[in-house]
Amino acid sequence: MTIARSSARVLAVLAVHGPASRAEVSGLLWPESPQSRASSDLRTALWRLQRTGADFLDLDGQTLAIAERVAVxxxxxxxxxxxxxxxxxxxxxxxxxxxxxxxxxxxxxxxxxxxxxxxxxxxxxxxxxxxxxxxxxxxxxxxxxxxxxxxxxxxxxxxxxxxxxxxxxxxxxxxxxxxxxxxxxxxxxxxxxxxxxxxxxxxxxxxxxxxxx
Missing domain, CATH: 1.25.40.10 (Tetratricopeptide repeat domain)
Structure with a gap:
């Protein structure tokens, strides 16, 4: 399975820092971008991750987290x-x-x-x-x-x-x-x-x- 770099960075942030809001994740990954651009980049990364067909994340509204079934x-x-x-x-x-x-x-x-x-x-x-x-x-x-x-x-x-x-x-x-x-x-x-x-x-x-x- 090949995971896009941007998607891998999202997984890494959540594995290291634990559950976080979408705003927190986008702010960590794209700190120099305006919030609107960072949020857009995050949505693209999540879309690419979903296209792999693997359920790596638990999505709860604005909160992102590594799924409990995924070993870290x-x-x-x-x-x-x-x-x-x-x-x-x-x-x-x-x-x-x-x-x-x-x-x-x-x-x-x-x-x-x-x-x-x-x-x-x-x-x-x-x-x-x-x-x-x-x-x-x-x-x-x-x-x-x-x-x-x-x-x-x-x-x-x-x-x-x-x-x-x-x-x-x-x-x-x-x-x-x-x-x-x-x-x-x-x-x-x-x-x-x-x-x-x-x-x-x-x-x-x-x-x-x-x-x-």
């Missing part, structure tokens, strides 16, 4: 992250993150209305994955925590709390060489990017193993 990946990822942060599951029973939740929201799209939601979901997801890793590590399951921490570090290489957990994990497994290597790798990164040193909590983990460097 963002909603699934956000729900998982909120449940993890609020401790909805025991550490050892936490389901894995939904596929793709470590990717940027709507990668390649350059839309002003995406900036805040994109950063919001990134921060929430990073926090949730790190929390899941920390709970597994506390539960004595470092091997299961490792993929989560590596995922966090891919998403945010400068995140010291995750980098410190990664060092702790290797020390728990008695992999001192790897713990020191990860510490030095992170230290060199923050020195180069931020001009600072790792915090004292992270340094104290490996200080006994470091030569002067």
């Amino acid at each position: 990946d963002l909603a699934s990822a956000s729900e998982w992250a909120k449940n993890v942060v609020h401790g909805a599951w025991p550490a050892t029973e936490t389901p894995p993150p939904p596929d793709g939740c470590d990717r940027e929201l709507l990668t390649g799209w350059d839309e002003p209305w995406l900036e805040h939601p994109r950063e919001h979901v990134r921060m929430l997801t990073v926090q949730a994955i790190e929390v899941a890793a920390q709970r597994l590590l506390t539960a004595g399951r470092p091997a299961e925590a490792l993929p989560y921490l590596l995922q966090v570090m891919r998403m945010d290489p400068l995140r010291e709390s995750a980098a410190q957990l990664l060092v702790e994990l290797h020390l728990v497994q008695r992999n001192v060489h790897e713990a020191v290597r990860q510490y030095r790798r992170y230290r060199d990164l923050v020195r180069a990017d931020l001009g600072i040193e790792p915090g004292i909590g992270m340094r104290s983990l490996v200080s006994r193993y470091l030569t002067a460097d």
Whole structure:
């Protein structure tokens, strides 16, 4: 099925922002156009969407919304992250993150209305994955925590709390060489990017193993 770009943008706005009035949607998508032109563009986008024969939307007067029967990946990822942060599951029973939740929201799209939601979901997801890793590590399951921490570090290489957990994990497994290597790798990164040193909590983990460097 091929969906016109304008129709795809309507679906994206509603998936990201939730139900909205026609005026709100047209204002987000065509902010520089007069309201009458923006409303006309929205009607055209909705008409093109209806021509596909797929029931993506629920239309309630002036309100537009993604149909409940349509699965939205963002909603699934956000729900998982909120449940993890609020401790909805025991550490050892936490389901894995939904596929793709470590990717940027709507990668390649350059839309002003995406900036805040994109950063919001990134921060929430990073926090949730790190929390899941920390709970597994506390539960004595470092091997299961490792993929989560590596995922966090891919998403945010400068995140010291995750980098410190990664060092702790290797020390728990008695992999001192790897713990020191990860510490030095992170230290060199923050020195180069931020001009600072790792915090004292992270340094104290490996200080006994470091030569002067």
